[in-house]
Amino acid sequence: MSKYRKLLAASVLGACVAVPAYADKFGLGRPALPEEIAAWDLDVAPDGTGLPEGSGDVFTGEEVFAEYCAICHGDFAEGVDNWPKLAGGEGTLADKDPLKTVGSYWPYLSTVWDYVNRSMPFGNAQSLEPDEVYAIVAYILYSNDIVDDEFTLSHENFLDVEMPNAEGFIVDDRNTAEAHFWTSEPCMVDCKESVEITMRAAVLDVTPEEVEAEDAGQNPAAEQASTAVEAGTEETTALDPEMIEHGKNVFKKCKSCHQVGEGAKHRTGPALNGIVGADAGAIEGFKYSKAMKAAAEKGLVWTDEEMAAFLARPKAYMKGTRMSFAGLKKQDDIDAVIVYLKSFGS
């Protein structure tokens, strides 16, 4: 109530001078509850502020890393394809192409913990327990030869870890180091003796081709339609549009690794057009795990039942699959996503 009165007083004052200026607070918003702050205020500062209690060792970290991180970052944190390398690169920062990793570049350990905790794994962020985060961070440190294989990282010894490039940074000094760029009156006439072309972009030829506009400038309505009922085979007309819509929503969990629909390409996982009912491990141009190849040889077919079992608990269903996904807990999510996949052919 008091806030309301303040606002009222302020508006009256404002009206008097005919300016919408408020001398005091507006009384908008409501106090944040401690539970709400605890849920959102997760960042960790270099001095350890915000770090929860817990611990994790290198050995456990290796297992957790293999489960959740290795699909993109490699078993040894060496990076797969274009995904970030997390280890190596020591002493390369002054080289022509420096390799910037946690070990060679990152100045604060808090940043690693904070990033893994809040932003990873890609596509399933904020799903790790504090002890798992400690273990992953311990393993990344081990991969960079910063700790040995017996090491356990905890909130208690966190600040003892020395990051190799901690002293490698200076605060922006452009105002002094580049003071000569403030020349005010630059040269206008006869500024150079001669001008020669020293390098041409066409020689490198890395500019993307301009794809035909039909692919690029789609209107959103058409795009939506193509992902739903119209895209698939005739069979799709029998599919429940509500299930497709639900499945499309569930598929967001899969999207960081899989594409489906017109123009779908292989990403970390294979493109999934026509996957339901297809032979396992048979999509052209994708490198499957040994486990998937073995299952394919035994004649595994992605029937509704097999697909449902796989999606419920991928790692339990197929030991050794590269798909690092915990699984879909709800049966109706599983059913819906299968229907959604069927809408792209089966």
Next chain:
Amino acid sequence: MSENSKDKAPSRRQFLSGAAAVGVGAIGAGAARAAGPDPLITQVQEWAQATGEGVDATPYGLPIQFEKDVVRRNVEWLTADTISSINFTPIHALDGTITPQGCAFERHHSGAIELSKPDYRLMINGLVDTPLVFTYEDLERFPRENRVYFCECAANTGMEWAGAQLNGAQFTHGMIHNMEYSGVPLRTLLEEVGVKPEGKWVYVEGADASSNGRSIPLEKAMDDVLVAFKANGEALRKEHGYPVRLVVPGWEGNMWVKWLRRVEVTAMAIESREETSKYTDTLEDGTSRKWTWVMDAKSVVTSPSPQAPITHGPGPLVITGLAWSGRGSITGVDVSVDGGKNWIPARLAAPGTDKALTRFYLDHNWDGSEMLLQARAKDSTGYVQPSKAQLRDVRGENSIYHNNCIQTWWIKETGEAENVEVS
């Protein structure tokens, strides 16, 4: 690199189609004489006879089909995945200064999310008197401002450090857009919660899965930072942070947190991943600059350029481009047609405004010979845009970010253009 692949390069293709569209161009100065009556004039055209679409055909309009090439494009080899990636504004095909939202570049770290207004919450906590939670509706009840600012990714032109690489202004300079924002000063919200004396920074964070967060000194937060919910008069697009994003004028785009969900007042910088492992600039000796927030003065000729070749013959030619500075306003732009030997002051379409794009024109009489086209921006602090050589002298070639060097387009006698470096 075969002849075949060269033929597919955008400049070549666009050049050819452009030339064909023009038909028999004028050769030499003066108005061209028509060979015969133009059927587009002498014959009644279909559009002049039948009727067009009704007012109910397009409740929300997109550009006409003939403009379908004017779209954002991405460079596939740049990133591992399009979900954590960037695309580029087609600046070579735009004019004026305001970037339409639908073709303004996007950069996401975990994809563009859909967050509705009813589901939106903004928390301000940390070293404050009363931590508060605001709904979207709450934000709309604070006094609002309208401001035009550019947003440039710190990595704009980043692929060009080691040499001329991408053939097109869209790709070399397209990680930029310029919009009119409507929103509430962050200062107003910070005053509402009451900042404690020990609060020196704010840590701002997004609601998406990347949880992208950056530390901003309190001084800047209390100065010109906006909590924005409209851009160019309409709601922010999903890809630009609907329903609410932060606008941090003049500072690198990564700090303009989208889907803004939390502002925490802190005593120190959080040193998040985006302000340590990324968005830091490694110098030649291996040490790295951090907290390089402000975007230096920069300009680029947008046309003619590799994707916008000259398709007419010699004679009147409009040379145009964009200039901007994160430190203030643009006070002048010089253009060189001879690779920086001599400079001509360009005409600013309107006086430069604070931390916003400025359009410049040079109304040139092209003699049909080769040009090495450059632009050089000057800002209100007296800063003059440096050459690539000057930048490399100070920073080496490994900086990635903050490349504001003078760009050179080699305009050939045919009117085609190529990204080159010159001595």
